[in-house]
Amino acid sequence: MLISPILSTRNISKRFGGVTALSNVSIRVGPKNLSLIIGPNGSGKSTLINVIGGLLQPDDGRVYFNGKDITRLSPHERFRLGLARTFQTPQLFTSLSVLENVLVPMREYYEERVLEILLSDSWRLREKKYVGRAFQVLKLLNLDHLWDAPASDLSGGQMKLLELARVLMSDPQLIILDEPLAGVNPSLANEIMSYLRTLRDELGVTFLVVEHRLDIALKFVDYVYAMHQGQVIAEGSPDTVIKNPAVIEAYLGG
Template sequence: MGSIIEVRQVNKAFGALQVINDCSIQVEEGSITGLIGPNGAGKSTLFNLIAGTFAPDSGRIHFAGEDITAVPSDQLFHRGLLRTFQIAQEFSHMTALENLMMVPPQAGENIFNTWLRPALVHEQELHVRQKAMDVIEFIGLKHVRNELAGNLSGGQKKLLELGRTMMVNARVVLLDEIAAGVNRTLLQDLIRNIQRLNQEMGYTFLVIEHDMDMIAQLCNPVIVLAQGSVMVEGSIEAIQNNQEVIEAYFGNDAH
């Protein structure tokens, strides 16, 4: 289907530390692409560059054929480029359902609409609530929809964060270590939901993950980042059998 994200010869330094070094990657539309590598390889920085949190020092980033190098993250969000975080960022004093309802912009956020167009505000709130109910059932959290999000388990919070991407018209979702702190049962729920979003709704995913079992289940291709540059790209089987990767980055953990 062609590339939906293209990173072209991007560089990023923080002071004297060169974190991203002449890095180029492509993410094919409709794929679940893995991004792996040791701590300090630059994975999260690359995510932040793609998501508009940072601007690169040089190089270009394209999304769906448009140059987004200088586009801030809030504008990219509304274009359908979203990211999750290693530590879930829920509104802890709101219910799980309310967390989902907070995502899409609503007419009621404008005080004039509240005064002058109350019927529109009410109709939109009902629509958003119904969508949130559909999403929370999809991700398997209907039984905790009225629970404060701060009381959810780590895995449930990750499912909720995935659900938040469904409340807008997402095209690409950047997943940053979504398996961290998640028990094996809920991890399988996460994997199934990611696969369903990919297969049924056409989401493209770029996944940072240290859990190689999850990468093996989900991702093709897999990109190995090292010292801010692409070391190798291919199937997980090819990556796991690449002697250079094994020796430099996985050691005994590769098997």
């Protein structure tokens, strides 16, 4: 029995002037799956995830999330549906502590009624719940011992983990990660990929990752899409894709 994808694109095309960045790109990401998009520079990877995340609108094609057409929805509307993303450079509040950064995106903070805050102390109970959940997330990513440290004191790899922790507080169903291993030492890079598998298994989160460091990433993922010149040229298990002649030619030039 086929499992319905949590995310799918159908014949996505995107052009910038006379340059075609994406041409009829179709992918399907299953729930609780750790999928990877690979390809040489200029292959269309970043354009694709920007279309999926809502930062770019496609010229043709559709994007579906849990069977819903989200092609024309804004990034924040997609976020409310459970589709979140991180960026190559973490977007943190460096003057705040690790814990404060994790607490920022809690949806209820912005949906709380003003009168309820003024006329009751229910916000105290909610704050206690939020803090408890924040520590659980930080512990999963081995950041709980740094809870009161300024975000500016973290290493580059720890900052990427903190951004992931902040996204997790919104209970996303799918997270897009844009080069989470870039600039991270090999030891922590392996840990980051291991954390993604733990989050997939323990929290049921689905991940779509763009990454260049194949020597590390391929060991941890379930499924791979290889792109070249704006098209998907291969897909399947990591071992199958990396041995595909078209993928080898795209990376090595023949």
